Amino acid sequence: xxxxxxxxxxxxxxxxxxxxxxxxxxxxxxxxxxxxxxxxxxxxxxxxxxxxxxxxxxxxxxxxxxxxxxxxxxxxxxxxxxxxxxxxxxxxxxxxxxxxxxxxxxxxxxxxxxxxxxxxxxxxxxxxxxxxxxxxxxxxxxxxxxxxxxxxxxxxxxxxxxxxxxxxxxxxxxxxxxxxxxxxxxxxxxxxxxxxxxxxxxxxxxxxxxxxxxxxxxxxxxxxxxxxxxxxxxxxxxxxxxxxxxxxxxxxxxxxxxxxxxxxxxxxxxxxxxxxxxxxxxxxxxxxxxxxxxxxxxxxxxxxxxxxxxxxx
Amino acid sequence: xxxxxxxxxxxxxxxxxxxxxxxxxxxxxxxxxxxxxxxxxxxxxxxxxxxxxxxxxxxxxxxxxxxxxxxxxxxxxxxxxxxxxxxxxxxxxxxxxxxxxxxxxxxxxxxxxxxxxxxxxxxxxxxxxxxxxxxxxxxxxxxxxxxxxxxxxxxxxxxxxxxxxxxxxxxxxxxxxxxxxxxxxxxxxxxxxxxxxxxxxxxxxxxxxxxxxxxxxxxxxxxxxxxxxxxxxxxxxxxxxxxxxxxxxxxxxxxxxxxxxxxxxxxxxxxxxxxxxxxxxxxxxxxxxxxxxxxxxxxxxxxxxxxxxxxxxxxxxxxxxxxxxxxxxxxxxxxxxxxxxxxxxxxxxxxxxxxxxxxxxxxxxxxxxxxxxxxxxxxxxxxxxxxxxxxxxxxxxxxxxxxxxxxxxxxxxxxxxxxxxxxxxxxxxxxxxxxxxxxxxxxxxxxxxxxxxxxxxxxxxxxxxxxxxxxxxxxxxxxxxxxxxxxxxxxxxxxxxxxxxxxxxxxxxxxxxxxxxxxxxxxxxxxxxxxxxxxxxxxxxxxxxxxxxxxxxxxxxxxxxxxxxxxxxxxxxxxxxxxxxxxxxxxxxxxxxxxxxxxxxxxxxxxxxxxxxxxxxxxxxxx
Numbered sequence: 001x002x003x004x005x006x007x008x009x010x011x012x013x014x015x016x017x018x019x020x021x022x023x024x025x026x027x028x029x030x031x032x033x034x035x036x037x038x039x040x041x042x043x044x045x046x047x048x049x050x051x052x053x054x055x056x057x058x059x060x061x062x063x064x065x066x067x068x069x070x071x072x073x074x075x076x077x078x079x080x081x082x083x084x085x086x087x088x089x090x091x092x093x094x095x096x097x098x099x100x101x102x103x104x105x106x107x108x109x110x111x112x113x114x115x116x117x118x119x120x121x122x123x124x125x126x127x128x129x130x131x132x133x134x135x136x137x138x139x140x141x142x143x144x145x146x147x148x149x150x151x152x153x154x155x156x157x158x159x160x161x162x163x164x165x166x167x168x169x170x171x172x173x174x175x176x177x178x179x180x181x182x183x184x185x186x187x188x189x190x191x192x193x194x195x196x197x198x199x200x201x202x203x204x205x206x207x208x209x210x211x212x213x214x215x216x217x218x219x220x221x222x223x224x225x226x227x228x229x230x231x232x233x234x235x236x237x238x239x240x241x242x243x244x245x246x247x248x249x250x251x252x253x254x255x256x257x258x259x260x261x262x263x264x265x266x267x268x269x270x271x272x273x274x275x276x277x278x279x280x281x282x283x284x285x286x287x288x289x290x291x292x293x294x295x296x297x298x299x300x301x302x303x304x305x306x307x308x309x310x311x312x313x
Numbered sequence: 314x315x316x317x318x319x320x321x322x323x324x325x326x327x328x329x330x331x332x333x334x335x336x337x338x339x340x341x342x343x344x345x346x347x348x349x350x351x352x353x354x355x356x357x358x359x360x361x362x363x364x365x366x367x368x369x370x371x372x373x374x375x376x377x378x379x380x381x382x383x384x385x386x387x388x389x390x391x392x393x394x395x396x397x398x399x400x401x402x403x404x405x406x407x408x409x410x411x412x413x414x415x416x417x418x419x420x421x422x423x424x425x426x427x428x429x430x431x432x433x434x435x436x437x438x439x440x441x442x443x444x445x446x447x448x449x450x451x452x453x454x455x456x457x458x459x460x461x462x463x464x465x466x467x468x469x470x471x472x473x474x475x476x477x478x479x480x481x482x483x484x485x486x487x488x489x490x491x492x493x494x495x496x497x498x499x500x501x502x503x504x505x506x507x508x509x510x511x512x513x514x515x516x517x518x519x520x521x522x523x524x525x526x527x528x529x530x531x532x533x534x535x536x537x538x539x540x541x542x543x544x545x546x547x548x549x550x551x552x553x554x555x556x557x558x559x560x561x562x563x564x565x566x567x568x569x570x571x572x573x574x575x576x577x578x579x580x581x582x583x584x585x586x587x588x589x590x591x592x593x594x595x596x597x598x599x600x601x602x603x604x605x606x607x608x609x610x611x612x613x614x615x616x617x618x619x620x621x622x623x624x625x626x627x628x629x630x631x632x633x634x635x636x637x638x639x640x641x642x643x644x645x646x647x648x649x650x651x652x653x654x655x656x657x658x659x660x661x662x663x664x665x666x667x668x669x670x671x672x673x674x675x676x677x678x679x680x681x682x683x684x685x686x687x688x689x690x691x692x693x694x695x696x697x698x699x700x701x702x703x704x705x706x707x708x709x710x711x712x713x714x715x716x717x718x719x720x721x722x723x724x725x726x727x728x729x730x731x732x733x734x735x736x737x738x739x740x741x742x743x744x745x746x747x748x749x750x751x752x753x754x755x756x757x758x759x760x761x762x763x764x765x766x767x768x769x770x771x772x773x774x775x776x777x778x779x780x781x782x783x784x785x786x787x788x789x790x791x792x793x794x795x796x797x798x799x800x801x802x803x804x805x806x807x808x809x810x811x812x813x814x815x816x817x818x819x820x821x822x823x824x825x826x827x828x829x830x831x832x833x834x835x836x837x838x839x840x841x842x843x844x845x846x847x848x849x850x851x852x853x854x855x856x857x858x859x860x861x862x863x864x865x866x867x868x869x870x871x872x873x874x875x876x877x878x879x880x881x882x883x884x885x886x887x888x889x890x891x892x893x894x895x896x897x898x899x900x901x902x903x904x905x906x907x908x909x910x911x912x913x914x915x916x917x918x919x920x921x922x923x924x925x926x927x928x929x930x931x932x933x934x935x936x
Binding site: 016017018019020022023024025026027029030033034036037060061062063064065066067148149152155156171172174175176177178179180181183185186187198199201203 | 317318319386387388389390391393398400412413415416419420527532540541543544545546547549550553557558559564586587588594596598599600602613637650652653655708709712713714716721722723726
């Protein structure tokens with residue numbers, strides 16, 4: 001070893017510690033840079049939800065002062081919150097990004113996806129739209145904003161997660177992932193899902209977005225809205241969720257903890273109109289964000305695992 | 314919220330030790346479980362007919378796991394207290410999933426091992442402790458669980474503690490803690506247990522909150538593997554060229570002299586960029602972008618370090634590997650892809666030195682291959698050099714994975730022990746000391762030490778005027794020796810004056826003291842089996858002779874090498890600008906100008922002016 005005594009040994013580690021958010025930020029930036037360096041055609045999923053907003057922000061930091069070197073993709077169910085689509089388009093324009101839209105509606109119009117009626121949940125159909133878009137775009141790495149604290153199946157997901165040529169995940173046969181040595185090797189037609197914010201918790205995301213003063217779609221903060229209680233979920237009454245017969249709607253202060261298909265994403269009662277108030281609420285919340293707001297994850301113990309196996313994000 | 318640290322924990326235990334229950338308990342008692350999660354597992358427990366809610370269901374995320382009541386894969390869990398944040402890598406304990414334990418331990422600060430108080434220390438306990446030690450996890454806590462089932466008997470706890478302490482002494486574990494608990498009931502998990510008044514230590518959570526981890530990082534050896542080159546190509550940043558990456562060792566400061574491996578080009582850090590602007594210094598694990606003062610060619614996979622503190626650059630090294638792949642076994646001589654820091658290189662395992670029995674620590678020298686979950690020591694040869702440190706010095710620059718190019722699967726993970734030697738010399742597996750594994754309490758004689766290391770120490774003493782080329786030759790010798798697998802260490806007079814000899818000036822008295830100290834250090838290094846290469850002016854004959862006598866007394870070879878470059882030539886080169894300053898009167902006592910140089914009367918060697926020839930001459934002294 002060529003180790004000699006030099007000046008660094010005189011420096012006592014005084015201010016050489018990072019706080020938890022800076023540590024998470026650094027780890028995520030490392031992952032994003034690693035993937036961009038090793039893959040030919042990465043793409044980043046962007047729903048306008050807070051996790052994808054965070055992920056995009058980390059990508060901007062990773063390559064500053066150069067622009068983000070890959071496009072973003074929105075998997076569009078057609079059942080959108082208007083505010084979220086407006087926000088998405090604003091972000092794309094402001095940062096000069098290239099936007100790819102994987103449209104469920106287009107697949108329905110082409111007869112590739114069959115739906116019984118206009119307002120049934122299109123959550124499951126997103127998988128098909130996503131896989132087609134990945135194939136058509138020739139993408140070999142797909143960044144997703146999944147976090148391990150969200151769900152038990154996600155807790156077992158790798159940072160770089162292999163998908164076969166059918167886009168499927170085999171949870172029992174995952175590549176070992178040690179240190180920060182990621183193996184993203186794959187063949188043509190296969191791809192890798194990348195989860196750079198795996199280790200962030202919901203509270204971390206909120207604290208970071210607040211610290212950095214990053215803009216979110218307004219529906220994440222408390223606002224007055226016409227809602228109806230639907231089997232324990234507070235659903236906004238609108239064209240995607242007409243008032244069920246016999247039910248009574250009411251005006252209430254609510255906010256969203258997650259943003260998904262408008263036919264099954266519920267709101268929570270809230271007075272939190274600012275980041276600080278949202279963090280306060282999140283710190284004391286006794287229910288997971290998915291349990292509180294997502295019809296899709298409540299069907300069975302393994303709902304997420306099953307969807308992920310098929311190629312869901 | 315104040316700045317908080319993140320503690321990464323790897324848990325391990327046998328199938329029924331109650332590991333998942335303990336994690337469930339930690340989450341539950343720190344109020345990290347959400348109501349809907351709790352309701353969901355209550356429903357499942359009820360359906361299965363469990364007597365009480367099975368907290369293990371919180372972590373068993375896959376359907377197969379819930380059905381079989383076992384943990385298959387590494388699951389990550391998060392909880393926080395006002396003092397700290399915790400990430401738990403929950404790894405399965407059964408034998409066929411050793412690889413997952415290795416995965417969880419690779420990034421852990423602390424390993425949490427569980428023992429069933431009724432069963433005591435089992436094979437699996439020993440295996441997990443060994444793996445933690447092998448993976449360099451700095452802290453280990455042994456929880457003696459199910460104390461409620463042994464009537465909270467202190468004797469049972471003490472026996473287990475003693476037995477495990479004796480075993481752990483053979484491993485490389487620096488910090489070992491014990492807690493008697495009952496995960497099911499909650500004794501000593503969060504609150505001190507009234508059932509075990511004889512236990513005076515902290516409950517588990519308090520221990521996890523207080524264990525000191527900040528100094529586990531290597532803040533001395535500067536290492537920056539380049540990940541990505543940032544060139545914005547915009548009008549505003551036309552000339553911007555930044556090298557993005559994460560600091561994995563040391564502290565980089567603006568203005569620091571740096572060197573880029575493998576080109577060995579030197580430059581200085583012009584700026585350390587973050588998205589929030591420039592910062593004065595960067596340290597692990599910061600992700601930053603370095604800009605250099607000179608236009609040096611740098612690309613992904615290069616390593617930025619300090620000119621005076623470089624990683625080992627070698628195509629051959631010795632490593633412990635854990636085989637991960639169920640569908641193949643280790644094939645020596647077969648092509649693999651190896652990933653180390655941000656570099657992929659083609660590699661082959663030249664030889665399996667031995668397989669390590671993780672239960673007995675026995676080394677099977679006759680082993681011919683490794684299969685899934687096997688651990689062994691190997692010699693690896695890569696097509697281009699890696700820039701590495703020993704794993705126990707730096708977990709990032711000392712680790713690698715092997716990928717089978719036929720399947721793209723990660724087949725093995727490895728930890729570097731040392732630079733490898735000539736395979737023709739070092740193939741005798743019996744002679745190789747596995748530093749991480751066996752503990753030698755006895756005092757070794759020099760003969761035993763040198764025989765075991767298959768080496769011999771010596772001191773090469775390079776003397777000559779400033780600018781004569783001593784350090785250039787010394788550096789080349791050091792590099793040649795280390796590359797060939799022989800331990801060598803250069804003691805550069807100028808560099809030592811920054812540290813060991815920082816309090817010395819250039820008076821005759823101080824010069825003598827300078828030579829005396831370096832002579833002592835060289836002797837100790839040589840005694841340890843290293844070739845010490847001292848490079849310093851050492852102008853006085855008497856002092857050099859004293860160093861020679863010191864070595865002769867100890868029976869250690871000493872070679873005085875005179876780099877006889879004429880003063881005119883040294884002055885023409887003047888690499889440090891010293892002669893110019895001396896002629897200008899700024900330095901009074903520069904050797905050769907204002908201070909005498911006494912040339913050796915009977916040096917062992919006078920070097921040739923040709924560098925390659927000089928190196929060859931010196932090496933031939935060593936035989």
